[in-house]
Amino acid sequence: MSYWKNKRVLVTGGAGFIGSYLSELLVEAGAKVTVADSLVRGNRERIQAILKKIHLEEANLFEPSACAKVCQNQDVVLNLAAKVTGIEYNRFHMADMFETNMKLQMNVLHAAAECGIKRFLQVSTACIYPHDAKVPTPESEGERGSPEPTNEGYGLAKFMGEKLARYYTQEKGIEVVIVRPFNAYGPRDHFDEATSHVIPAIMKRILDEDDPVVIWGSGNQSRAFVHARDVARGMMLAAEKAPPAEPINIGHDHEVTIKDLFALICKVIGKYPQAHYDTSKPDGYPRRAADTTLLKKYTGFVPAISLEDGIREMLEYFVAASKATANR
Numbered sequence: 259m260s261y262w263k264n265k266r267v268l269v270t271g272g273a274g275f276i277g278s279y280l281s282e283l284l285v286e287a288g289a290k291v292t293v294a295d296s297l298v299r300g301n302r303e304r305i306q307a308i309l310k311k312i313h314l315e316e317a318n319l320f321e322p323s324a325c326a327k328v329c330q331n332q333d334v335v336l337n338l339a340a341k342v343t344g345i346e347y348n349r350f351h352m353a354d355m356f357e358t359n360m361k362l363q364m365n366v367l368h369a370a371a372e373c374g375i376k377r378f379l380q381v382s383t384a385c386i387y388p389h390d391a392k393v394p395t396p397e398s399e400g401e402r403g404s405p406e407p408t409n410e411g412y413g414l415a416k417f418m419g420e421k422l423a424r425y426y427t428q429e430k431g432i433e434v435v436i437v438r439p440f441n442a443y444g445p446r447d448h449f450d451e452a453t454s455h456v457i458p459a460i461m462k463r464i465l466d467e468d469d470p471v472v473i474w475g476s477g478n479q480s481r482a483f484v485h486a487r488d489v490a491r492g493m494m495l496a497a498e499k500a501p502p503a504e505p506i507n508i509g510h511d512h513e514v515t516i517k518d519l520f521a522l523i524c525k526v527i528g529k530y531p532q533a534h535y536d537t538s539k540p541d542g543y544p545r546r547a548a549d550t551t552l553l554k555k556y557t558g559f560v561p562a563i564s565l566e567d568g569i570r571e572m573l574e575y576f577v578a579a580s581k582a583t584a585n586r
Contacts, residue, residue: 352411440509
């Protein structure tokens with residue numbers, strides 16, 4: 259029998275980008291799922307296919323009373339509630355990114371412990387790693403130095419959330435599993451210019467007929483992108499099998515430069531504008547890829563969706579969403 263069969267599972271942020279995939283996978287595994295989401299950046303459309311199979315609670319998780327309400331009578335809590343944006347927003351709103359993410363971590367974890375939850379997933383981030391981290395990056399690098407400067411507010415908040423998770427595991431009788439996802443992408447990501455990640459940002463500019471397409475940094479920086487559905491699958495496996503209070507990367511080490519990423523997106527779309535690499539803007543991390551030794555040890559997880567297939571999914575999603583908006 260599946261670990262998740264008939265378990266009462268709360269997914270905070272479950273109508274969000276990764277959370278919606280996680281909610282779907284839990285339903286498929288037979289869990290009794292409650293999604294708690296403010297529906298500010300999350301939305302019902304992402305979970306439309308499972309709305310009749312879950313309980314959706316529109317909740318302001320900045321309020322401790324709302325967290326206490328949704329944690330009641332749950333067996334497992336998976337805390338994906340967070341404010342996640344792109345480098346442009348992050349570097350100019352450090353206070354907001356730090357404060358918002360600290361509250362969402364503290365409130366949900368405290369409520370879960372008070373409600374007697376025994377198993378809890380705290381979602382951290384690869385943004386906790388320093389600018390000069392080893393690549394592929396082992397979890398031990400998180401204890402060395404400060405996060406990459408353009409993401410420092412967000413990264414520090416998540417690092418502090420990890421510390422709190424460890425203290426709660428030691429002192430409160432709750433097992434908190436910690437995961438650090440790397441560079442998630444996929445069809446349900448945000449495509450708005452102000453807060454989007456690099457793949458949807460480039461895709462939208464190409465589809466908007468920009469020529470040249472402006473891309474931040476040199477284009478030589480590299481990333482190892484992981485489809486959000488794969489990230490969600492890794493989270494489920496970690497929540498089930500990983501030991502508490504030991505941070506675990508979710509990702510892989512197949513890097514692609516931003517220049518090669520741009521070429522791949524052009525190939526998938528079938529349009530070939532020029533790229534203008536704006537070197538007055540930051541590269542962020544020069545390289546980022548995960549050492550997944552621990553993840554494989556505890557779960558056997560390996561991402562299944564190729565980058566080209568994932569980008570093709572994103573294109574279909576974006577085109578369909580644009581048509582739906584135009585027809586309203």
